Amino acid sequence: MTNPTAAMLVIGDEILSGRTRDANMHYLAGQLAEAGITLAEVRIVADERDVIVNSVRALSDAYDTVFTSGGIGPTHDDITADCMAAAFHQRIDVRDDARAILQAHYDKAGTDLNEARLRMARIPENAALIENPVSAAPGFIIENVHVMAGVPSVFKAMVASVLPTLTGGAPLISKTFTVHRGEGDIAGPLGALAQAYPGLSMGSYPFQRDGKYGANIVVRGQDAALLDEAMAKLGEAFA
Template identity: 70%
Template sequence: MANPTAAMLVIGDEILSGRTQDTNTHFLAGKLTAIGIDLKEVRVVADDADTIVSAVKTLAHSYDHVFTSGGIGPTHDDITADCIATAFDDHIDIRQDAYDLLAAYYAQDGKDFNTARQRMARIPDRALLIDNPVSVAPGFTLENVHVLAGVPSVFKAMVASVLATLTGGAPLLSQTRRINRGEGDLAGPLAELAQQFPDLSIGSYPFLHEGVYGANIVVRGTDVARLSDAIAKLNQLFPEDT
C-alpha cells in the first residue's frame, strides 16, 4: 500500500522578503520521512487571506495531510485560523476550551489576558485542539489540515503532538555513499544502477568542497536488504573513490 501523502504550507511575509530563513519545513520533512508519510509539496505564501484560503483548499484536496506554519499569534497580521475556517466553510469565534487554557496560563503568569491574547482562542467549531506545551496557545486540526505555530520551538512541540496521533506507512530508509568524483563520471553507471533497482530511488547530490567536485549518492527505499544490495553494487562500481 502506498504511504500517506502530505504537503506543507508556510505562511509569512518574513520568509518571502528574505528576512527569515524557514527551518520548519526541513524539521517536518525529516519527521514525516521517519514515520512513513511522504512529503510531496511545500508552498510558501504571503499573509494574504485570499492566497492562504486558495492554497489550503488546493493542498487539502490533493494530499492526505496538510501542515501549516505561522500566523496564529495575537497580532493583526495573524489571520491563519480565520482563513482555515473560511476554506472549510466552518464558523469561527473565541472557543471556550481554548479560552480556558489561555486564561489559566495568563492568570498564573500575572499577565493581562487582553483582547489581543484572546484572539489566540479563535478556533473553528469543528477543529480539534493541538497541544502546545511551550506557550499554551493551541494549534488545531480541521479535517486534514494541521495548523501549527511559526516560532520554531513551538512548531516542533506541536509537530510532536500531532504526529503521535497519525498513522504512517513504511518508513523511507536511506543509505548514502560519498564519492569524490564529478557527477559527469558517475551519471552513466548510476543510470544503469537505477534501472537494476526500479524499486529504489537513487539520487545524486553534487557538491563542490574546497575546489573538489564530488557527489553524495543517496539510495532510498523501504527494504533494507535491497538498499544494501544497491550500495554493494555501487561500491563495486566505484571501489576507490571514497
C-alpha cells in the same frame, strides 16, 4: 511509494523577505521521514488571505495530510485561523474550550487575557485543538490540515503532539554513497542502477570541493535489505 503523503504550508512574510532562514520545514521534513510519511510538497506564502485559502485547499485535496506553520498569534498579521475557516466553510469565533486554556495560562502568569490574546481562542467550529505545552495558545486540526505555530519551539512541541496520532508507513531509510568523480562520469551506470531498483529512489547531488568534482548518491527506500544490496552494487560500479 506506498507511504502516506504530506504537504506543508508555511505562512511567513519573514522567510520570503529573506529576513529569516527556514527552520520549521527542515525540522518537519526530518520528523516525517522517520515516521514513514512522504513530504511531497512545501509552499511558502505571504500573509495574504486569498493565497492562503487557495493554497491550503489545493494541498488538502492533493495530499493525505497537511501541516501549516505561522500566523496564529495575537497580532493583526495573524490571519491563519480565519483563512482556514474560510477554506473549509466553517464558522469561526472565540471558542469556550480554547478560551479556558488561555484563561488558566494567563491567570497563572498574572497576565490579563485582553482582546488581542483572546484572538488566539478564535478556532473554527469543528476543529480539534492541538496542545501547546510551551505557551498554551492551541493549534488545531481542520479536515486533514494541522494548523501550528510559527515560533520554532512551539512548532516542534506541536509536531510532537500530533505525529503519534498519524498513521505512517515504514520509515524512509536513506544511505549516502560519495563518489569523487564528476556527475558526467557516473550518470550512465547510475541511471542503469536506478532502473534496476524501481523500489528505491536514487538521487545524485553534485558538489565541488577543493576544485574537484564529486557527487553524493543518496539511496532512499523502506526495504533495508534492498538498500544494502543497491549500496553494494554502487560500490562495485564506482570502486
